[in-house]
Amino acid sequence: MGSGGVFKVISCLVNEHDYGMVLVAGLVCLCASLTAFRLYSRMNGARGLPRGAWLLFTALVAGSGVWATHFLAMLAYDPGLKTGYSPTGTIMSLMIAVLFMGAGFFAATATRESDRANQMAGGLLLGLGIGAMHYTGMSSFVTQGHIVWETATIGASVAIGVVGSAVALIVAGDARKFSSQVVGALILTLSVCSLHFTGMGAITIIPDAGVMVPEQMFSGGLMILAVTSITGLIVLAGLGAVLIESQTSRSALERIRTLANAAYEGIVVVQRGVIKDANAAFCDLAGAKLDDLVGQPLMDGMLTLDDACEIVEGAERREGRMQPLDGGKSIPVEIFARLMDDGARAETEDLTVLAVRDLRERRSAEEKIRYLAEHDGLTGLPNRNALQARLAGVLDRVGASGESLAVICVDLDHFKEANDLHGHLAGDAVLVEAARRLQDSVVAPSFAARLGGDEFVVVQVTDADQDQATAAAELAGGLLESLRESVMYEGQELAMAASLGVSLYPDDGRTGEALLANADMALYRAKENGRGAYRFFKREMDETIRERRNLARELRQAIVDEDLVVHYQPQARASDSQICGFEALVRWKHPTRGMIPPLDFIPLAEETGLIIPLGEWVLRKSCEEAAGWDRPLSIAVNLSPLQLNQANLPTIVHEILIQTGLSPARLELEVTESALFKDYQRALDNLRRLKAMGVRIAMDDFGTGFSSLSTLQSFPFDKIKVDKSFVENIHRDERATVIVKAVLGLGRSLDIPVVAEGVETPEQLEFLRGEDCAEVQGYAIGRPAPADTLSAWTCGVVEAVEAAEKPATAKRRSRKAA
Template sequence: MRVLTCLTEDHNLLLVALAAVICVVGSVVLNRLFDKNRRSSAKARLPWLFLGAMAGGATIWCTHFVAMLAYRPGVEVAYAPVLTGLSLLVAMFACALAIGVGSLRGRYAAASGGVLFGLGVTAMHYTGMSAFTAEALVIWHPAYVVASIVAAVVGGAAAFHIATDDRRWMRPVVAPLLLVLTIVALHFTGMGALTVLPLAPSADATLLTEAEALLAASVAAIGFLILGTAVASYALEAQTERQSQDRLSGLIEGSVDGMVVVADGKVRLANHAFTELCGVQEGQTVDTDIGEWIEDVASLQPGLLMQSRVRARDGAPVPVEIAVREEMAGANTTPVQIFAVRDLRSRIAQERRIAHLARNDSLTGLPNRTSFLEKLERLAATDSGFALLAIDLDRFKEVNDLYGHAVGDRLLLHVADHMKAATREGEFVARLGGDEFVALIPIRERMDAHAAAERLRQAILTPLEAEHAELQCGASVGIALWPDDATEASVLINDADLAMYRAKSSLTTDICFYEGAMDEAVRHRRRITLGLRDALENDRFELHYQLQASVETGDVTGFEALLRWKQADGTYISPADFIPLAEETGLILPIGEWVLRQACSEAASWDRPHRIAVNLSPVQLSHVDLPRLVHQILIETGLSPNRLELEITETAMISDMERTTHILRQLKLLGVSVAMDDFGTGYSSLSTLRAFPFDKIKLDRTFMSELDGGPQSKAIIRAVLALGESLDIPILAEGVETQEQLVFLREQGCDEVQGYLLGRPSRDAARDMGALTAETHVA
C-alpha cells in the first residue's frame, strides 16, 4: 500500500504515463538489441553492444528521471547535475555489461546478465536519488530498499532468461514485459522506501511548473531520439538481412540441385529441389535438424565432394552427392553451412546402363565380345574341357534386304531370346556383332558339343511372325574343342570360325567340328589375303615382261606385263593362287591400278616405242571409273595411248554385255587398243566378237599344248585363224614353246606369238629387247 500510495498520491500521473511509454518502448527495443547481439558473431557484437547499452541506459535513465520529475513530495526539489549525469553513465555501463554477459554461451549466462541488469538499474536509481535535494528531512526505509533490489535482480534475471527462449511468443512479448516490470518495480518500490519531511512546506510544491514540464518533455524527446536511432539501426540491419535472405532464396531456388542453408544444425532455408528429394511440402524442413534428412551429416567435410543419402519421407533413401561450404553470413554467431545436394539416381542409372552396354549387346542384351573374351580366358585358365561354338545365321541378309533393318533387328532379338531360353546352366551365349553369335559349352564328351549345337540351332529355327509372314533363319555352327583343338584362346576362336565357314559352304550339314587338314586351306587363304594387303602397302609386287613377236618377220612387237609377288625367301607365289583371292576381297582394284600405272611408267622409259599389254580383271572392267583412271595414268606417265593394249577375257563381257561394251568404247576413244584374251575358252566367243570390234584376238595357250594331240586341235586353230582373217582381226597365239608350233603357226598365217620359245618373262626382258627377235630365239 505504501508503494501504491506513493504512486497515486505523490506523483503526477501524466508524467508517470510518459515515463511508462518510455519504459515500454525502450524495453522492446532493448529486448530486440539483446537478441541481435546474442545471435551475432564475436566480431559483429561490438556495434550491437554499443546500441544496446545506449538504448537500455537511455530507457532506464529517462524512465527514472521523468518519474522523478513526476514525484511531488510537497517541497521544492532540485537535482545535482553531476550525479544525475553520472546515473546515466551508470545505466549505460550496466546495460552494456548485462548484454555482454547475457550473450555468452552457457546455461546460466542469460540469467547472470539479467542479474547484472537488475543491479545496474538499482545502481542507476540510487545514484540518481543521491542527486535529489530538498528543504526537507529525507528518511530511507531499508526493507523497501532491499525489496526494490530483490525485485530488480529477480525481474532482470527472469527477463533475460525469457529473452533467450526461441518460442514464438515468449521472447518478443514476455521478455519486454518483464523488463518493464523490473524497471517499474525497482523505481516505485525504491520511491516507496523514501519519506520526505518538509522543513518549510511550500504551497506550490505539488504543482508542475512550466520549466519542469519542458524539462520532462526534453528528457523524453532525447530518450526517444536515442531509442529511435537504435530502432533505425536495427531496422536497417534487418532490411539488409532480408534483402540478403531474398537474394539467397532466389539463388538457391534457381538451382536444379537441392540447396540447404544450415545454422546451429538447424535448417534455415531449403529450396524446392531439396524438399522434393525429402518427399515433403515446402517449408516442412525449416527449423528441423539437418540430421533428420541427411545420413551421416557429421562426417561431411567442407570443401569435399562426398556421397551420402537423403532420408525421404515417402520412399527409400535417395543416393546423393553433397558439397558443404561454410560462410559467415550476416552477423550469425556460428558459420552458416550451405549444402549443395545432387540427386545421383539418374547418374547411377546411367552409369549402370553404360556398364551394361560395355559388357552387353545393346540390341539383344546378350553378352558382347568383351564379356565373351573374358569368359573364354577364365575357362581357359581351368583344367576343364569345353567347346566353343561359332554360330552364323543363314538367310538373315535376305530378311534385311526384303523387309528392312527394323524387321531384321526384331528377328535378331527373337533369335537371341530363344537362344537364351535354350541355354542350360553353365552355358554361355554371346553376340559378337551382326548375325554372328558364339557359345561356350562345358562338355565331357565330343557329342555333348554336337547336342548343344543342335539344341541352339533348333532354337534359332523358331519362326517369327512379322509383316504377315513367318520369318526364319538357319544357322551354320562351327565347333572347336578345348584343349583338343587348341591351347590358346585366339587359336580356338580361329578354329571355330574355320569350322563354321566350312559348315556354311556345305550342302549336307549345318554343324561342323574343326578338322585341321580340311580347314588348313581356309587358313592359307586368310594368310594370302593378309599378305596381299601387306604387299600392296609396302610395294612388294614386281612386273615381269613377256616378249611378243611377229611370226613373219620375227621382230618384237610388244610385251605383256605379268604381275609377280616375291616372298621374303626369294620364291614367288603364282598369280593363279592370289589373283582369285584379290578379286574376292576387292583388293584387285588397288592392285590392278598399281599394275597399270607401273607398266605405263616403265614402258614410257623404254628406248623403243613398243606396245605394252596389261590384263584387266572382270572386277576392274565393271568399274565405271576405269576409262577415267586409264586417261589419268596416261597423262601422268606420258605414255602414248596407241602403245597401251588392254586385255580382257570374254567371261568378263558375258556378265553384263551392254555395260562392258560401253566401257570398252570409252577406252577405244582414248586411243587405247583392246584385245580379247584366252579366246576359245568362253561360252559365246562368236557373239562376243560380233558385240565389239577387238583390235586383237589372243588364242589361248591350251590349244598350243594340245597341238600334237591330234588333228582336231590343228583344225580348231585353222578355224580361229581363218575367223580372224575374215574379220580382219590380228591373231596372237599364246604358249608357243617349240619350233614345230612356231612353224605350224607360220604356215597357217598367224600374225604374232608369245611363249617360252621366245623367252621367259623377266624384269629385264624389255630392257634387252633391242637384240631380241623371234628368229634369234628359235635358233
C-alpha cells in the same frame, strides 16, 4: 519491507502520481525494452567488431529507455511542493544506465557453456544498473523540504529489479523469435516500473519553506522535452539499425535463395544435424515442402551414406542414398560438405552446407556405357571383350564341374553381296535377325556373341553325361537350319545362310584363344568346301591354314619390300605376227620357296584383301617400265574385282599415269564379267571415267560369264579377249571351234577387235588368221619374260613365228602336190 512499506508504495502511486504520465512512462519503457531485445538478438548472432557495434546500440537504447522511464515517472510525481532537477545528477544517471545495460547484456552472452548462469549474472548487472540509475537520478531531485529514506524499501526495490531483469533475460533466451523478444520486454518493463515505484515509496518529504529550489534547475517541461528527444532519437536509431540490417539480410537471403533454387544440385543447410534451410532441388529430392523439412534431422533415415564415416568439410565426395519423405524409391546421391562458420556470428556455429547431387542420370549413363562396352550396339549380343571374359569364366566352371564345352564360329555367307545390293540398313536387319536366332538357339550358361561384321560365336556348355561331339553337331546343324531361312525387310525377301566351324574343349584347346582360333580354322575349311555347312577342327587343318596365313603374311611383306617382279607376255597382230603390245603378269620370287606360281598367291591375295595393294603395285610398275620403251607399244594390266569396285580407282590410275609419264592411249585395263557384277553400277561408272581419260578397256575371259551379250551392250569395250579354254580346243572339239568362230564374228559385227589367248600351235594361229582374228597371245607368240629381255625377245618374235610357220607351209604344199 513490511506491510506498512507496501501500503506506503501503493499510496504514493495512487495519490501522488499523474496516471497519464505514468502510462506514457510505461509505454516508453516497453518500446525501448522491445527495441533493446531486438538489438540483443542481433548481438547474440554476431561476433567480433559487429558484436561490439550491436552491444553499443543495445546499451544505448536500453539505458536511455530505462532513464527516460525514470524521469517521466518522476515528472508524474507531484508532492505538492516546488521541485526541480540538478543537471549533473540527471546526466550522470543516464551514463550509469547505459553503462550497466551494456555490461548486463554482455554478461548474459559472455560464454555459451553456462547460458543460465550468464543470464543470471546479466540480470544482476541490469538490476543493479536500474537501481543505481534510479537513486542517482533521485539524488538530482530538489524540492522545498527534506527527503527521508527508508532503507528496507530501497533494498526491496533493488532486489525486484535484479530478479525481474534476470527473469527477463532467461525467458527471452537468445531472443531469436519475436515472441521471446515481446515477453522479455514486458518482464523487463514490469521490473523497471516496479523498481521505480517501490523506490518512490521509500522516500518521505518533510516540507521546509526555508529550502529554496534554485532557478537553474531543469523545469518539468524542459525535462519532458529533453527526455523525450534523447530517448526517441536513440530508440529510433536502434530501430533503424535493426530494420536496415533485417532488410539487408532479407535481401541477401533472397538473392542467395534465388541462386540456390536455380542450382541443379540439391542444397541443404544443416546445424547440429538438423535441417535449417534447403533449396527447391533438395525439396524435390526429399519429396517434401521446405516447411516440412525445417527442423527435421537429416541423417536420421533421410540421408544414408555408403560408409560409416561422418561428413567432413573438404573431404572427397561421398556417396549415399536419399530416401524421399513421400515414400518413393531411394535415390543414389553424391554429397559435398562445406562448413559455414565464419567466426563473426554465433548463428553460423556448426552450420554446414551440403550439396546433394542426384546420381540417377549419371548411374544410368554409366550403366549404358558399361553395357555398350560389353555388348554389341547393333545386336545387343556380348562383344569381343565380353566374349573373352565370359569364355574364361565358363572354362573355369567346366574345368571344375566336368561339363563339356564347344566353341562354334559362325560366318554369314554372301552377306557382303546382300549388304551392297540392298543397302546397309538391310544388312543391319540381317545381322539383327541372325543374332536373334542364335540367341534363341542357346540356353544359359551357353551364350552367343558377335565378334564384328558378320562373324558370330556360340559357346555351348553341355552336361557331363552328354556326348560332346554329338551335342555340338546337333547344335551346329540346328544353327544352320535356323540361319537358312530368309529375312523379310521392307517387303523384300533377303537370302541368308551361314558356315560354321567347331572346336571342342579340351581336345582342340584349353584356353579361350586357342578354342576360338581353331574354331575359326574349321570355319575357314567349311567356307572353302562350298559354304552352308559346318566342320569340326582337325589338326591337319591347323597346319594347312597356318601355312596359308604365313604365306599371306609373307606376301604382305613382299609387297612392301617390292620382292615381286612383272613379266610381260607379248601380244601380236594375227595377220603378220608383228608385236603390238604386252600383258603384264606378276611373279613372286620367294627367297626360300623359289618362284611361286600366280595360281598359288593371287587367290590368297583376293581372299585377304592384299589384291588391292598388289594390283596397284603391278599397275604402277608396268606403267613405269613401259614408259621407258623405245617403241610406243601398249601395255595390258588386269584389274581384280576388288580394284574395279574401288571408288577412287580412276583417281589412282590418273595419278599413276601422271607420275610415270605413260600416255593413257598405251594403257589397256582388262576386266572380267564376274568383276562387273560385284557392284554393276559402280563398275560401269569407273569404266566410263577411265575411258574418258583415254584408257582402253578390254573384256577378259569372254564367253565364261553369264551375261556376255548384255555386258557388251551396256559398255563399249575396246577389245574382247577369247578365253584360252576355247582356243586351246580348236580342231579338238567341234563346239569349241564353233564358239571361237562365233565370237570372232560377233566382234566383227560390233566392230570390236578380238584377241585370242592361249595360242600355242601354228595350226591354231593359222585358223585364227583365216577367221580374221585381230590379235593373238600365247606360247606360239612368246612366253612371259622380265622387262630387261624384252628388246632382244621382241626382235626374235617374228623370226620364231616364221620358223614355226615354214613346216606348216611345207606340209600344205606337199599335200597339194599329192
